Amino acid sequence: EIVLTQSPGTLSLSPGERATLSCRASQSVTGNYLAWYQQKPGQAPRLLIYGASSRATGIPNRFSGSGSGTDFTLTISRLEPEDFAVFYCQQYGSSPPEYTFGQGTKLEIK
Amino acid sequence: QVQLVQSGAEVKKPGASVKVSCKASGYTFTGYYMHWVRQAPGQGLEWMGRINPDSGGTNYAQKFQGRVTMTRDTSISTAYMELSSLRSDDTAVYYCSRGSGWSFDYWGQGTLVTVSS
Numbered sequence: 076e077i078v079l080t081q082s083p084g085t086l087s088l089s090p091g092e093r094a095t096l097s098c099r100a101s102q103s104v105t106g107n108y109l110a111w112y113q114q115k116p117g118q119a120p121r122l123l124i125y126g127a128s129s130r131a132t133g134i135p136n137r138f139s140g141s142g143s144g145t146d147f148t149l150t151i152s153r154l155e156p157e158d159f160a161v162f163y164c165q166q167y168g169s170s171p172p173e174y175t176f177g178q179g180t181k182l183e184i185k
Numbered sequence: 186q187v188q189l190v191q192s193g194a195e196v197k198k199p200g201a202s203v204k205v206s207c208k209a210s211g212y213t214f215t216g217y218y219m220h221w222v223r224q225a226p227g228q229g230l231e232w233m234g235r236i237n238p239d240s241g242g243t244n245y246a247q248k249f250q251g252r253v254t255m256t257r258d259t260s261i262s263t264a265y266m267e268l269s270s271l272r273s274d275d276t277a278v279y280y281c282s283r284g285s286g287w288s289f290d291y292w293g294q295g296t297l298v299t300v301s302s
Contacts, residue, residue, distance in 0.1 A: 106287075108286075108288075119282075119293065119294060120289075120292060122285075122288055122289060122290050125285070125286060125287070125290075126287075126288075132290075163229065163230055165288065165289075166287075171247075172244045173246065174220070174287075176230040176231070178229050179229050179230075
């Protein structure tokens with residue numbers, strides 16, 4: 076099973092700043108099947124990025140994903156007040172099918 | 186618009202079973218896998234398994250093998266997740282989510298299952 080490790084655990088930034096979140100896999104992620112989600116308190120997760128770098132429908136272009144193999148990054152270019160939340164990365168592996176999530180990064184207002 | 190609407194909160198005793206439903210609308214139900222993901226209080230996300238609504242075929246995470254059963258009723262576009270032999274550490278919010286490629290693009294609102302004696 077591939078383990079995803081996210082860092083930092085908590086990131087304290089101000090609106091307008093740039094956020095860089097990391098997701099490292101214990102083995103290479105097949106086909107770059109890596110996604111990012113945002114979750115606010117009391118809400119279901121929302122898909123932000125799929126295939127490591129493709130934005131989901133309706134996601135603002137200040138959100139971008141990059142990386143390949145074992146190292147992936149979610150960047151928020153200029154933080155808006157509504158961006159503060161917990162972010163999870165997720166990967167898909169086959170044989171047998173499995174989907175695993177990182178432990179999350181909390182992005183909080185400084 | 187795509188919507189996944191789940192059944193309401195449940196309180197169960199240890200050893201009991203719970204069955205959560207997820208009614209889909211706004212898309213072709215049989216065209217997409219339905220997944221179940223849970224989140225214990227204050228914790229992260231955990232994938233439980235998926236069902237192919239077209240064939241009924243399932244894949245379960247190893248952790249839940251033997252305890253979880255996922256089914257569907259295509260006539261009413263509804264997926265179900267049943268978890269048996271409940272323990273206190275099964276207390277969590279259970280989400281259904283539509284599979285899109287290798288990610289999850291739409292989510293239900295979540296169903297809180299509380300296991301307590």
